[in-house]
Amino acid sequence: MNLNRLYLTKNECYRAGQIITPKGIMVHSTGANNPHLKRYVGPDDGKLGENVYRNHWNQARPDGRQVCVHAFIGRLADGSIATYQTLPWNYRAWHSGGTANNTHISFEICEDDLTDSVYFNAVYKEAVELCIYLCDKFGLDPENIVDHSEGCKLGVASNHKDVMHWFPRHGKSMDTFRADVLDGLGLRRFYRVQVGAFREKVNAEKMLAEVKMAGFKDAFIKFE
Numbered sequence: 001m002n003l004n005r006l007y008l009t010k011n012e013c014y015r016a017g018q019i020i021t022p023k024g025i026m027v028h029s030t031g032a033n034n035p036h037l038k039r040y041v042g043p044d045d046g047k048l049g050e051n052v053y054r055n056h057w058n059q060a061r062p063d064g065r066q067v068c069v070h071a072f073i074g075r076l077a078d079g080s081i082a083t084y085q086t087l088p089w090n091y092r093a094w095h096s097g098g099t100a101n102n103t104h105i106s107f108e109i110c111e112d113d114l115t116d117s118v119y120f121n122a123v124y125k126e127a128v129e130l131c132i133y134l135c136d137k138f139g140l141d142p143e144n145i146v147d148h149s150e151g152c153k154l155g156v157a158s159n160h161k162d163v164m165h166w167f168p169r170h171g172k173s174m175d176t177f178r179a180d181v182l183d184g185l186g187l188r189r190f191y192r193v194q195v196g197a198f199r200e201k202v203n204a205e206k207m208l209a210e211v212k213m214a215g216f217k218d219a220f221i222k223f224e
């Protein structure tokens with residue numbers, strides 16, 4: 001993964017600065033044939049290239065809309081693929097048109113004309129790696145990675161088709177995506193320390209609060 005950071009500080013969403021506790025990830029794609037990150041991320045940092053139209057999302061309301069996501073995946077000026085983090089991961093983004101905004105980290109994959117398998121495979125790999133990174137960082141269950149279309153079926157997002165109008169054209173789906181993230185996580189090994197096991201959730205939450213108070217900020221609850 002080629003992870004960069006350029007916060008969209010002029011976007012109303014960034015300025016709202018609402019904090020969430022991430023529970024999952026929602027995968028989007030832009031719905032427009034423009035694979036260049038500079039369309040959405042700016043100003044130019046020397047790698048993005050200049051957006052001469054100045055219509056990137058580092059403005060109050062991009063294209064007149066209240067929208068913002070945590071990251072974009074697409075092309076740099078030199079044609080290589082990169083991820084740009086555009087909001088702090090625990091900010092509430094405006095991406096789903098539903099309650100997933102309160103719970104899900106979100107990113108957009110810049111679409112091309114949807115036919116180029118080389119581009120698709122590169123951005124798919126980048127997206128898998130981003131999700132592995134985020135699942136690690138926030139203790140997220142890869143089963144809680146959904147695309148916008150699945151979010152709609154779950155009743156937590158508006159009625160959009162991304163990304164399942166695109167992935168199947170290249171032999172992929174959200175099921176392969178989640179499986180690839182799981183595989184990636186399985187390759188990594190951690191020495192984890194368990195501090196309790198409870199039948200009742202409330203007791204687990206109490207213990208988690210105590211552990212966090214003691215300074216272990218990355219502590220989490222797992223139900224199995």
Ligand SMILES: [Zn+2]
Binds near residue numbers: 027028029148160162
């Ligand atoms: Zn979407």
